[in-house]
Amino acid sequence: MTTEDHAGDVIRKARQGLKISAEKVASTAKVDTFRLKQYEFEGTPLDGIDLAAVAQLLNLNGTSLQGLADGWEPQDISLAQWPHVEVVEGDTGGMSVNCYLVWDEATKQAALFDTGWIAEPITRILERHDLSLKYIFLTHAHNDHIAALEELRKLGCQAPIYARQADAPDRKPLAPEDRFRIGDLSVTWRETPGHTADGITFVVEGFPEPSAPVAMVGDAIFAGSIGGAMNHFELAKNRIAQQILSLPPGTLICPGHGPLTTVDEQLEHNPFFVGRTGQETSG
Numbered sequence: 001m002t003t004e005d006h007a008g009d010v011i012r013k014a015r016q017g018l019k020i021s022a023e024k025v026a027s028t029a030k031v032d033t034f035r036l037k038q039y040e041f042e043g044t045p046l047d048g049i050d051l052a053a054v055a056q057l058l059n060l061n062g063t064s065l066q067g068l069a070d071g072w073e074p075q076d077i078s079l080a081q082w083p084h085v086e087v088v089e090g091d092t093g094g095m096s097v098n099c100y101l102v103w104d105e106a107t108k109q110a111a112l113f114d115t116g117w118i119a120e121p122i123t124r125i126l127e128r129h130d131l132s133l134k135y136i137f138l139t140h141a142h143n144d145h146i147a148a149l150e151e152l153r154k155l156g157c158q159a160p161i162y163a164r165q166a167d168a169p170d171r172k173p174l175a176p177e178d179r180f181r182i183g184d185l186s187v188t189w190r191e192t193p194g195h196t197a198d199g200i201t202f203v204v205e206g207f208p209e210p211s212a213p214v215a216m217v218g219d220a221i222f223a224g225s226i227g228g229a230m231n232h233f234e235l236a237k238n239r240i241a242q243q244i245l246s247l248p249p250g251t252l253i254c255p256g257h258g259p260l261t262t263v264d265e266q267l268e269h270n271p272f273f274v275g276r277t278g279q280e281t282s283g
Contacts, residue, residue, distance in 0.1 A: 001089075004258030005225035006043025007051070007069035010271050013226065014058040015040075017233025028057045045069075061274035064224075072269060074223040077260045081211045082252060085204075086125055087260070090116040090148075097144045100216055100254050102204055103131050104183020111135040111182050112159070113202055113216040114256065115148035119155060122148065135180055137187065138163040138171070139218025140196040145256055164191070164198040174200070190243040192220040194236020195227030201244055203251075212250035215263075220244065221253065223261040226272055237272060245273060 005013070015025050026036040030050045039046045051069060055062035064072075079085055086101045097117060103110035110131040112122060126133060136159050138146055149161065153170070162180075166173040180187040185206040192201045195218070202216040219227035221240050229236035244253065249264035267273060 001259040003068070003073060003224050004222040004255070005068075007065055008040040008043040010060065010065060010068060010225050011036075011054060011058065012040035013228055013230075014060055014233075014272070016228075016230045017236075018058060020058070025054060025057065029054045043069075055271065060271040064269050064271040064274045067269065068224050068271065072224065074259050074261045074265055074269070077252065077262070082207060082214060085214060085252070085254075087254070088116055088121045088125065090118055090121060092117040095144060096257065098254065098256055098258075099145070099148075101125055101131075102182065102185065102214065103129065104185055107183035108132055109134045109182045111137060111180070111187060111204075113137050113254070114139055114145040114218065115152065117144065117147045119148040119151040119157075122152070123155060133157055133159040134182060135159055135187070136161045137189075137202050137216070139201065139216060139220075139256065140164075140199045141167060142196065142219070145218065164200050167198075192217065192236075192239045192243050194229040194232045194239055195219045197232075199227075203247065212248050212252060212262075214252045214254060215244055215247055216254050217244055217256070219256045221266065221270070222255045222258045223253075223266070224270055226270075227256075241273060 022037055023033050026033040029036055031048060035046060051066050052062045055065045084103045084105055088099045090097055099114040099116040101110055101112055108131050110133050112133060161171045162174055163171045164174055174189055185204055188203050190201045193199045199218055199220055201220060204214040221244060226236060245263055245267055247263050251263040253261045
């Protein structure tokens with residue numbers, strides 16, 4: 001699975017978040033505005049672009065931005081450490097989205113994090129492992145992440161649905177002290193708005209050692225990038241740093257789009273966060 005965003009996407013998200021015009025970035029990059037916008041859209045190699053200068057203007061890490069432009073991809077992650085975590089990838093209309101199933105082997109209790117587009121891959125995994133779906137958790141309410149809810153209900157799924165806000169009759173609002181049990185596993189949540197006002201990250205802990213926690217981040221952060229946050233850019237970056245990248249280094253990051261990654265890999269390669277701690281960020 002390739003990264004969700006290329007270097008042009010990163011430049012566009014940073015430029016729009018900082019409210020810097022394409023003309024100013026193009027001038028800094030030593031390319032014309034048309035070619036810059038084309039690069040933001042396509043990400044194909046652009047001769048003569050001064051990525052180091054662009055990175056400085058946009059408060060990005062220049063080495064990581066260049067790496068992304070040169071084709072950096074996150075390391076392939078084996079889920080052998082997390083044998084009861086499964087990625088459910090669905091694609092419809094050319095947009096691929098991830099949702100995730102996590103379960104406890106002893107009790108066969110499972111939790112679903114987002115739903116993706118269609119229910120069939122989810123129900124197939126539940127049946128294959130003889131699982132009972134105890135909870136559905138939503139990272140945010142964008143349609144590609146919740147589209148299969150109605151279909152799951154029609155198929156008889158009665159698991160309660162938890163979200164940041166009860167913005168539909170069948171959803172329960174999360175309270176700060178909420179901690180959910182799935183057999184020996186526990187699920188807590190953290191506010192990570194920016195991409196959306198209701199954005200949250202779920203942290204699953206209790207896997208047998210040496211397995212690290214798992215963070216279900218929705219569209220807050222991707223491998224090598226972040227979710228679009230044009231109107232709340234600094235809020236998004238700060239919450240990602242404080243609530244996600246402060247987790248233990250080996251924590252598995254499960255994004256709504258693109259490949260799996262880890263906290264330490266993002267602190268080393270994500271242009272928005274390289275050189276910053278898990279407790280602070282600047283813009």
